[in-house]
Amino acid sequence: MDEIKRDYVFHRDLTKKYPMITHGEGSYLIDEQGKKYLDGCSGAVAANLGHGITQIAEAMAEQAKKAAFVHTLRFETNVLHKLAEKIGNMAPLHLNKVYFTSGGSEANESALKLARQYHRDAGKMQKHIVIGRWQSYHGNTIGALSAGGDVKRRYPYTPNLLHFAHVYSPYCHRCPYNRNQEDCVANQNWSCITDIERTILELGPENISALIAEPIVGSQQGAVVPPLDYFKKVRELCSRYDILLIVDEVMTGFGRTGTNFAVEQFGIEPDILTFGKGVSAGYAPLGGMIVHDRLIQGLLENSSGKFLHGYTYSGHPVSIAAGLAALDMYEEMNILQNVETQGAYLMECLVALQRKHPYISDIRGRGLLIGLELMKDANQQIFFEPREAASEKLNEICMELGGVFYPGSGSIDGHKGEHIIISPPLNIAKSEVDEIVRLLDHAFSIFH
Numbered sequence: 001m002d003e004i005k006r007d008y009v010f011h012r013d014l015t016k017k018y019p020m021i022t023h024g025e026g027s028y029l030i031d032e033q034g035k036k037y038l039d040g041c042s043g044a045v046a047a048n049l050g051h052g053i054t055q056i057a058e059a060m061a062e063q064a065k066k067a068a069f070v071h072t073l074r075f076e077t078n079v080l081h082k083l084a085e086k087i088g089n090m091a092p093l094h095l096n097k098v099y100f101t102s103g104g105s106e107a108n109e110s111a112l113k114l115a116r117q118y119h120r121d122a123g124k125m126q127k128h129i130v131i132g133r134w135q136s137y138h139g140n141t142i143g144a145l146s147a148g149g150d151v152k153r154r155y156p157y158t159p160n161l162l163h164f165a166h167v168y169s170p171y172c173h174r175c176p177y178n179r180n181q182e183d184c185v186a187n188q189n190w191s192c193i194t195d196i197e198r199t200i201l202e203l204g205p206e207n208i209s210a211l212i213a214e215p216i217v218g219s220q221q222g223a224v225v226p227p228l229d230y231f232k233k234v235r236e237l238c239s240r241y242d243i244l245l246i247v248d249e250v251m252t253g254f255g256r257t258g259t260n261f262a263v264e265q266f267g268i269e270p271d272i273l274t275f276g277k278g279v280s281a282g283y284a285p286l287g288g289m290i291v292h293d294r295l296i297q298g299l300l301e302n303s304s305g306k307f308l309h310g311y312t313y314s315g316h317p318v319s320i321a322a323g324l325a326a327l328d329m330y331e332e333m334n335i336l337q338n339v340e341t342q343g344a345y346l347m348e349c350l351v352a353l354q355r356k357h358p359y360i361s362d363i364r365g366r367g368l369l370i371g372l373e374l375m376k377d378a379n380q381q382i383f384f385e386p387r388e389a390a391s392e393k394l395n396e397i398c399m400e401l402g403g404v405f406y407p408g409s410g411s412i413d414g415h416k417g418e419h420i421i422i423s424p425p426l427n428i429a430k431s432e433v434d435e436i437v438r439l440l441d442h443a444f445s446i447f448h
């Protein structure tokens with residue numbers, strides 16, 4: 001009898017067979033058959049410098065040899081200070097203290113808890129509700145899931161989710177409030193903003209702790225950029241009603257959209273900025289939050305300087321060393337310049353591609369975070385049904401052809417809209433952008 005090969009790995013999809021990756025080189029992953037995959041989405045928008053970078057691997061090994069685990073409850077390390085300083089200097093002016101986690105969900109969980117503790121210890125006991133947005137993803141842990149708007153992921157836990165509220169995020173291409181952008185601007189009456197204020201007043205500002213938002217909506221909507229003044233208006237509402245503004249830059253941070261953080265482009269300072277993914281260029285699990293001086297002052301005055309929270313792996317030296325090496329490389333390579341140049345070129349090529357494949361109904365994004373919205377018909381009237389899993393199927397075709405992108409659905413209300421995100425490594429070369437476009441062209445001709 002043939003020996004049965006037992007598979008002990010609990011994959012996310014137990015019915016699927018996954019290519020076995022043996023190594024990576026630059027923007028490519030290579031499987032055991034030698035097939036190359038152009039990593040058109042940096043894995044999960046994380047491997048922002050591509051694969052096989054010895055400078056980061058060596059920095060990690062060096063730290064592991066010195067001290068692999070140092071508990072931040074009792075000790076600190078040099079690399080921890082260096083990375084916190086570097087991130088603090090990249091962040092908006094009054095965001096200076098950096099708290100580390102192992103990833104984005106933990107970062108957002110920490111931010112929600114900090115907001116709650118900050119208000120509570122200042123005597124505002126009732127401030128506990130968080131306003132999230134339906135078009136958002138903040139992570140898979142229960143707090144982050146409660147704040148996020150992914151209906152498919154939320155549904156099984158609805159009875160146990162935290163008591164949070166949700167509004168629609170702006171999506172002028174298909175406005176959830178059926179408005180058009182010129183009208184909103186001309187009348188200075190934006191439904192996406194008045195809805196937030198209505199929600200605040202209905203729940204009572206004295207009950208609301210924070211509002212959390214991605215500056216450019218990632219996986220839930222496919223790189224949707226808000227109108228320029230949206231975040232200024234959100235900031236103004238939050239300040240007026242004593243609500244903390246948490247901006248989730250887990251996907252957008254560290255140069256992905258052309259600036260260190262996307263909030264720079266919207267001219268606002270949040271109270272807490274969360275990060276993950278690109279901070280270590282995917283070389284080690286790492287995330288965190290950068291906190292406004294005002295909140296730190298509040299903790300010192302009202303909480304004896306103690307944040308009642310923590311993880312075993314907060315500030316893990318090997319992850320921190322990876323982060324430090326990655327941020328050094330972004331700087332050495334002048335990565336923001338490459339994002340601007342290749343992002344603009346990619347956008348131009350995709351607009352040309354849309355003329356050939358009119359099923360692409362919207363192209364949006366900033367820098368090297370670009371989303372393509374997909375429709376079923378060339379007149380762009382018919383949405384794919386969720387069960388058709390159109391973006392997943394398109395990505396499967398791409399994988400057959402030797403490329404991989406980031407598929408997603410739910411661009412309008414969690415049920416309609418399919419998209420893929422194109423988010424290659426930030427150091428991508430022009431010839432590789434050409435290859436991405438050729439690959440998508442080929443995939444679209446098979447897909448429709």
Ligand code: PLP
Nearest residue numbers: 103104105137138139250251276
């Ligand atoms: N926030 C955003 C905007 C994300 O895109 C993600 C992951 O995709 C998360 C949070 C969760 O991060 P992680 O998967 O590292 O927990």
